[in-house]
Amino acid sequence: MKNMSSPFTLPNGSILKNRIAKSAMSENFGTRNHAPSKGLINAYRVWAKGNPGLLITGNVMVDSRALGEARNVVVEDYKDFDLLKEWARSVDGTGVHIWPQINHPGRQAFAAINRQTVAPSAIPLKMGGISKMFRVPIALTEDAIWDIIKRFGTTARILKEAGFTGCQIHAAHGYLVSQFLSPRSNVRTDQWGGSTANRARFVLEIYREIRRQVGADYPIGIKINSADFQRGGFTEEASMEVIRLLGDEGIDLIEISGGTYEQPAMIKGDRKKSTIAREAYFLDYIKKARKLIKTPLLLTGGFRSVSVMENALEEGHLDVVGLARPFCLYPNLANQIFDGSVEKFEAPVPKIGIKLFDKIGGVELPWYELQIQRIGKGKSPKVELLGILAFIFSLKSLFFKSFRKNR
Numbered sequence: 569m570k571n572m573s574s575p576f577t578l579p580n581g582s583i584l585k586n587r588i589a590k591s592a593m594s595e596n597f598g599t600r601n602h603a604p605s606k607g608l609i610n611a612y613r614v615w616a617k618g619n620p621g622l623l624i625t626g627n628v629m630v631d632s633r634a635l636g637e638a639r640n641v642v643v644e645d646y647k648d649f650d651l652l653k654e655w656a657r658s659v660d661g662t663g664v665h666i667w668p669q670i671n672h673p674g675r676q677a678f679a680a681i682n683r684q685t686v687a688p689s690a691i692p693l694k695m696g697g698i699s700k701m702f703r704v705p706i707a708l709t710e711d712a713i714w715d716i717i718k719r720f721g722t723t724a725r726i727l728k729e730a731g732f733t734g735c736q737i738h739a740a741h742g743y744l745v746s747q748f749l750s751p752r753s754n755v756r757t758d759q760w761g762g763s764t765a766n767r768a769r770f771v772l773e774i775y776r777e778i779r780r781q782v783g784a785d786y787p788i789g790i791k792i793n794s795a796d797f798q799r800g801g802f803t804e805e806a807s808m809e810v811i812r813l814l815g816d817e818g819i820d821l822i823e824i825s826g827g828t829y830e831q832p833a834m835i836k837g838d839r840k841k842s843t844i845a846r847e848a849y850f851l852d853y854i855k856k857a858r859k860l861i862k863t864p865l866l867l868t869g870g871f872r873s874v875s876v877m878e879n880a881l882e883e884g885h886l887d888v889v890g891l892a893r894p895f896c897l898y899p900n901l902a903n904q905i906f907d908g909s910v911e912k913f914e915a916p917v918p919k920i921g922i923k924l925f926d927k928i929g930g931v932e933l934p935w936y937e938l939q940i941q942r943i944g945k946g947k948s949p950k951v952e953l954l955g956i957l958a959f960i961f962s963l964k965s966l967f968f969k970s971f972r973k974n975r
């Protein structure tokens with residue numbers, strides 16, 4: 569396990585104690601008022617004891633008017649500062665890094681839980697029978713764009729002050745930053761749309777604003793799509809161009825993923841047999857990225873076998889291995905890699921047999937969220953948990969939030 573257990577020094581001097589990262593998973597486990605719950609904080613205590621080098625939290629929203637899920641944590645001011653400090657302290661004594669992932673959902677915001685939806689352009693999501701769960705977004709004005717950029721910086725700064733050891737910008741999976749990057753969702757004709765450089769302006773300004781607010785030495789990472797895997801979307805070539813620009817700016821860690829709500833490649837890969845066989849969905853991309861930039865690289869999506877992770881590191885394609893779903897079923901995952909007790913971390917795909925929902929992860933994602941909630945409540949993960957329960961849980965959380973919103 570030489571490579572997996574070896575420390576990694578980021579360009580700014582921060583040290584990850586090994587090469588294993590828990591990738592961001594929206595826990596949907598904040599309080600009704602979007603503070604971190606005690607259970608959420610406890611889940612991070614459990615994960616920290618498992619000894620990965622880095623824990624990236626589920627997405628923390630920059631604006632309470634724009635939620636991805638009903639129980640997202642939102643950080644826009646100091647009102648929950650004590651709880652944020654407690655969350656940051658969940659890793660105390662372990663040497664594990666904890667970075668919040670910072671996000672704005674843009675048009676991927678359920679109508680039931682948001683009063684208004686904004687995006688780069690007024691282009692709705694195309695999700696077949698469930699498109700109506702999302703509003704046609706309002707195109708952001710110049711002032712509103714700068715307000716959101718500022719919010720990313722403010723959220724990162726407050727979280728830094730609370731004790732988080734770095735942060736990650738969520739620029740992947742079809743959320744707002746990713747919407748700006750994609751010509752399918754961004755048809756603006758001003759300085760924020762058109763060329764790749766213009767579409768990348770939003771993420772670059774977010775990076776600069778965070779840097780301005782957190783200082784030169786603080787680690788800032790980003791999660792970005794290798795591609796959207798949609799016709800007319802964000803291409804591999806454009807993605808390469810954007811990571812090059814981010815590398816030039818001095819970003820500390822780039823995590824590669826892919827897909828959107830419309831095309832959820834982040835949890836399925838490109839579905840080619842060859843991709844499934846070799847596990848890591850976006851390996852081909854990262855090999856090319858490695859040649860293009862010097863910035864440290866983290867790859868997430870599909871890793872299950874220790875030998876595959878070890879091999880990817882040994883070949884030098886990446887610096888840190890990211891895993892998400894396996895952490896929900898094996899909270900002690902890094903320790904189990906190092907003591908050799910597990911070779912393959914199986915992560916099932918629960919379904920309910922309704923194609924529309926199964927296809928987009930409408931059962932799978934809440935099923936894994938429920939596993940996180942079990943961990944936070946001091947219970948063991950439960951592989952035999954029924955998919956239908958997870959589906960009901962997700963509908964229930966939307967319904968209750970919608971009820972509160974409309975009162």
Ligand SMILES: Cc1cc2nc3c(=O)[nH]c(=O)nc-3n(C[C@H](O)[C@H](O)[C@H](O)COP(=O)(O)O)c2cc1C
Nearest residue numbers: 591592593594627834869870891892893933936937
């Ligand atoms: C329940 C759940 C919630 C997720 N939430 C997020 C999120 O908030 N931010 C993010 O970047 N990715 C999110 N993802 C995607 C994962 O970080 C990861 O990219 C994907 O699951 C592939 O990795 P895996 O094969 O190791 O699970 C989520 C995945 C799951 C299963």
